[in-house]
Amino acid sequence: MSNEENNKEMKNLIKTAIAPVKDTELRRDLWPQMLRKLDEQSAAAISVPWFDCALAAILGAVLVFFPGSIPALLYHL
């Protein structure tokens, strides 16, 4: 049997094994779900990531305990 025939047989077998999706109708309006997602994402965009807070806390601690580092920090900014 040639490759082409083999492929044809395989394709036919796939078609018999897996049927096309019959019901492609959307049953409900997804806009409310979309609005929720937009709200969640905009809230997430406003909130500060935890590692930024941690970085700010570490920097604050360094400045408090080692005030001598302030000129060095300003120099590098």
Add this chain to the structure above:
Amino acid sequence: MELLERFASGDLEAFEALFRQHQREVFAWIVRIVRDSGIAEDLTVETFWRIYKSRARFDPAGNFRAWARRIATNAALDHLRHSRHETELPEDLPSARTADPVIRRETRERLKQAFFRLPAKYRLVATLALIEEEPYNDIAKAAGISVALVKVRVFRAVRMLRRKLNTLGVGVSAK
């Protein structure tokens, strides 16, 4: 101002209008790829979220429908990449050519499992081309690849399935 221009400039009402116009079509496209209506609903929302995020890059003179379908295809592909079936196929598989309907049913079941374990990019094109019988041109546009590459991926998907079944002793013949 036109609807697409308003959308591109960030008007939420314009986005809602486009969402309502296109949600059914986007859902219908995605459900044929992922074959689960619940997942397809989530991916439809994800698609429109991606559309909303990229609105500034959209050319209002362009084709919104085609752009949405392309983004929907990418969202579905991302889902397929992260949800591959990991079940192993059993070793004692019967021949595909046997006349026994029970054995043929068993073979079809194994083939189905092998199909859903194909790498995502092959599964995507094979599903649309072989099962849903979408034109290659439409698949190429939606996936952002050439028609030739769609054909290559379908061919390779079929070859992978044939080899997989052959190694398991199912008689879908040859090299």
